[in-house]
Amino acid sequence: MAYLFTGPRRVGRDCDRLRSRSRSYASRRRHNPLSTVNKRTSNLRNYAIVDSTLREGEQFSSAYFTSQDRRDIAKMLSQFGVEYIELTTPAASVQAFKDCESIARLGLRSKILTHVRCHMDDVKAAVQSGVNGVNVFCGTSEYLRKFSHGKDINYILDKALEVVQYAKSHNVEVRFSTEDSFRSNLDDVLKIYAAVDRMGVDRVGIADTVGVASPSLVAELVSQVRAHVNCDIEFHAHNDTGCAIANSFTALECGATHIDTCVLGIGERNGITSLGGFVSRMYTVDPEHTKSKYNLKMLAELENFVAAKVGVTVPFNNCVTGSSAFTHKAGVHIKAILQNPQCYEVLNPSDFGVERTINFASRLTGWNAVAARASQLGLQLTEQQIKHVTNIIKNMADQQQLTSADVDAMLIRLAQSNGENTVASVLEAVNN
Numbered sequence: 001m002a003y004l005f006t007g008p009r010r011v012g013r014d015c016d017r018l019r020s021r022s023r024s025y026a027s028r029r030r031h032n033p034l035s036t037v038n039k040r041t042s043n044l045r046n047y048a049i050v051d052s053t054l055r056e057g058e059q060f061s062s063a064y065f066t067s068q069d070r071r072d073i074a075k076m077l078s079q080f081g082v083e084y085i086e087l088t089t090p091a092a093s094v095q096a097f098k099d100c101e102s103i104a105r106l107g108l109r110s111k112i113l114t115h116v117r118c119h120m121d122d123v124k125a126a127v128q129s130g131v132n133g134v135n136v137f138c139g140t141s142e143y144l145r146k147f148s149h150g151k152d153i154n155y156i157l158d159k160a161l162e163v164v165q166y167a168k169s170h171n172v173e174v175r176f177s178t179e180d181s182f183r184s185n186l187d188d189v190l191k192i193y194a195a196v197d198r199m200g201v202d203r204v205g206i207a208d209t210v211g212v213a214s215p216s217l218v219a220e221l222v223s224q225v226r227a228h229v230n231c232d233i234e235f236h237a238h239n240d241t242g243c244a245i246a247n248s249f250t251a252l253e254c255g256a257t258h259i260d261t262c263v264l265g266i267g268e269r270n271g272i273t274s275l276g277g278f279v280s281r282m283y284t285v286d287p288e289h290t291k292s293k294y295n296l297k298m299l300a301e302l303e304n305f306v307a308a309k310v311g312v313t314v315p316f317n318n319c320v321t322g323s324s325a326f327t328h329k330a331g332v333h334i335k336a337i338l339q340n341p342q343c344y345e346v347l348n349p350s351d352f353g354v355e356r357t358i359n360f361a362s363r364l365t366g367w368n369a370v371a372a373r374a375s376q377l378g379l380q381l382t383e384q385q386i387k388h389v390t391n392i393i394k395n396m397a398d399q400q401q402l403t404s405a406d407v408d409a410m411l412i413r414l415a416q417s418n419g420e421n422t423v424a425s426v427l428e429a430v431n432n
């Protein structure tokens, strides 16, 4: 597939190169104020999304998906265009096995993976269920080695060899990930990655299981791993401290090739990288490429569907689809937006099938904004009337919260008043 690297992988100091390049872009930007995005597109085109709503997302506290829900979500994710869909292990329950089987049989465009422990039983069940690949994980931090499985690195490598050989001999894609990578001993994880790379895994996985990483820590670890393996690199970021999208983006800049996401960022605790947030980040780098890779106009439908299934609403500040994502309020912003939306928008809402909203009804409004609203309503008002009513709006908004409907009523009343007793008539419009 187009997004997979076919030649030798980039190794070495990608991040150093990127940092010095980004400095030169920053200085170039100073000479060209209209250039709003960096130009590092070539490094950020060859990636795949591994959506884990049906695995990590199932670990979200209020998530409960029926088998039909799972099939519906898988179909929608595939239509959206994610390259991979990760499912709960078939070893979890009888129905979990059947769910893997039935989703694998849907013939979706996305490849189907299941997330399994480094155990032969799990991998055998996965192969039997007919999925395209296994996302194997194993705890490598001292916490997990002591308090979870209690095994040392050599034991992990012996198990890994068995599992990888079995999966590869059944033509199943394999990823091997070290859980809690950032709190694991660096030499241990690099040793494991290099060894599983030699065993023939398709990808190694780096997991920020507890959301402790920052972009600079991600840059450091991903660059190190990039220098130690030839295979692809998957990155899984938890959002405990709000860095999941930024960390995933940095991982890509430094040589990762696959990014784990969930719809609305659901998952264990407060979840992982959100699918919508991540694609909006990628859109800022290359809108056309992102639009060609993913069906961005489906995002709101997909998010609303999953939100309803897990009993939450889309947060007001969600990237792209949050109620305030494209709402402009300050008069200075509105004036500029009305002339060119790019002044205050890095994403074009229509590319995502959502609409811009302008909030005219506050003391921050300006007469340009009010004039634009009057003209949207088809009203003929003079500049003097607009300036006058803008003052009235501001004074009223100092005393009480106004709605757009209040402002509309004032403007309509003003247009009908033929200039007589203007103040009284517009105030009456609100009080009614």
Ligand code: HCA
Residues within 6 Å of the ligand: 056, 059, 115, 135, 136, 137, 177, 178, 179, 180, 205, 206, 207, 208, 209, 210, 236, 238, 268
């Ligand atoms: C889990 C752990 C995991 C695994 C990630 C991975 C994590 O919940 O089972 O397989 O890369 O965050 O470490 O989600």
Ligand code: CU
Residues within 6 Å of the ligand: 056, 209, 236, 238, 267, 268, 272
């Ligand atoms: Cu996780």
